[in-house]
Every structure is written in C-alpha cells, then in structure tokens.
Amino acid sequence: MATSLENGLVLGLLGTGKIGSAVMSGYCTPVADKSTWVPKHIFVSPRGTEKAKALHARFPNHVTIASSNQAVIDHSNIIFISLLPDVARQELPLLNFPQHVTIVSMMATIPYQELLDLLRLPRSQVVRTIPLPSSSRRTGPILAYPPHPLVRELLQQIGTPVMVNEESEVTTLVRPDRETRSRSLILASEDWDDGHDQFLLCHVWHVATMVCPKRRRYVQPPCSRRD
Numbered sequence: 001m002a003t004s005l006e007n008g009l010v011l012g013l014l015g016t017g018k019i020g021s022a023v024m025s026g027y028c029t030p031v032a033d034k035s036t037w038v039p040k041h042i043f044v045s046p047r048g049t050e051k052a053k054a055l056h057a058r059f060p061n062h063v064t065i066a067s068s069n070q071a072v073i074d075h076s077n078i079i080f081i082s083l084l085p086d087v088a089r090q091e092l093p094l095l096n097f098p099q100h101v102t103i104v105s106m107m108a109t110i111p112y113q114e115l116l117d118l119l120r121l122p123r124s125q126v127v128r129t130i131p132l133p134s135s136s137r138r139t140g141p142i143l144a145y146p147p148h149p150l151v152r153e154l155l156q157q158i159g160t161p162v163m164v165n166e167e168s169e170v171t172t173l174v175r176p177d178r179e180t181r182s183r184s185l186i187l188a189s190e191d192w193d194d195g196h197d198q199f200l201l202c203h204v205w206h207v208a209t210m211v212c213p214k215r216r217r218y219v220q221p222p223c224s225r226r227d
Contacts, residue, residue, distance in 0.1 A: 012076030020082035
C-alpha cells in the first residue's frame with residue numbers, strides 16, 4: 001500500500017492496555033500485502049507496566065517506555081490515548097499538549113466534546129476511534145470521528161478506517177443498550193454514502209457481532225444480501 005506518511009513520524013501511547021498494545025504492535029509489524037510503513041519510533045507510557053514491558057521486549061528497536069505521560073507527549077508527533085475513563089479525566093487536564101500535536105483517542109466511552117474539553121485542543125487535532133485487537137495484524141475495521149485526512153491514512157496502515165460524519169455512528173457501539181447494538185449499527189451502515197462498498201459493510205457486521213455475539217444469528221451480514 002502506497003502512503004504519503006512521513007518516515008520520521010514518532011507515535012506516542014498513553015495507557016498501554018490491550019487495545020493500545022494491539023495497535024502499536026500493528027504499527028511495528030509490516031505486512032507485505034497490506035502495508036510496510038512503520039513509524040520512526042514509539043514512546044509508551046509506564047502506565048500498564050507489564051504490557052509496556054512486553055511491547056518493548058517484542059519490539060526493542062521501535063518501542064521505548066517513557067518516564068511519564070508528559071515525556072510521551074514531549075517526544076511524539078501523534079498521540080494515541082487508551083487510558084481508562086476515570087484515569088483520563090484525572091490525568092489529561094494535568095498534561096501539556098502542544099498546539100500542533102494530533103490526538104487519536106481509543107477511549108470508547110468518552111464522548112468527543114468531553115475529549116476536546118479534557119485536552120484543550122481544537123477539533124482539527126482530535127479524532128475519536130474504536131480500533132479492535134485485529135489491528136495487531138493490520139486488519140479489521142476502525143470507526144473514527146470526525147474525518148481527518150492524516151489520521152485516516154495512519155489508520156489505513158493497520159486496518160480499514162471508516163471515517164463517519166456523525167458521532168452517533170461511533171457511540172452506537174458503546175451505548176448502554178447492548179441488546180440492540182449490532183442491529184442498530186448495521187441499519188446505520190445502510191445509510192452510508194455510495195463510497196462505502198460491500199467490503200466495508202461486511203467489516204461493520206464483524207464489529208457488531210463482536211460487540212454483541214448473541215445477536216449474530218439474528219442479524220444477516222450485509223455481504224450475504226442479494227438485491
């Protein structure tokens with residue numbers, strides 16, 4: 001996959017949990033038929049020590065465990081945030097984010113406006129995403145809001161970004177009404193513009209059934225439909 005991403009980009013990760021580790025593993029693992037782009041380096045926070053150590057042990061030439069969250073920010077061009085919600089609300093207001101930095105939130109339950117308030121940054125620099133563990137293999141859908149050219153290209157290296165214009169298309173996955181998540185997500189996908197092909201719709205079905213596996217037998221995958 002051709003890309004215009006700079007080879008010198010440095011990524012940062014605040015909160016080295018399961019999803020954060022999967023995403024950074026994906027960026028450190030080139031896949032010939034998907035993407036061979038890798039960042040210049042990745043700095044991860046000491047929070048989630050065991051996973052941070054495991055990530056560094058697996059990719060010693062690509063990953064450095066920083067001394068603090070602020071150190072991650074100071075060394076990085078693009079910051080991925082995967083903190084627990086309560087931790088994020090406590091710690092993010094205490095950190096100093098440069099006005100030029102790009103933020104990719106992977107905190108599914110923190111709404112976009114709250115993100116802007118916590119980070120004290122404009123909309124042009126903040127994107128809310130929902131990646132999956134499959135990002136470690138550079139595959140699978142990644143919902144993101146709002147559309148952002150740089151973040152889209154960055155996410156293309158580890159999966160299939162679905163940049164949506166309405167935040168409600170993202171929050172469908174994390175709202176309390178678990179019983180209707182998968183069905184609602186698929187119905188929403190039918191309203192996308194013509195640029196979203198059957199391949200993306202099948203991926204969205206995959207996301208929905210992962211969120212609520214019990215609904216799998218009740219919801220027909222879009223790729224199986226015949227008009």
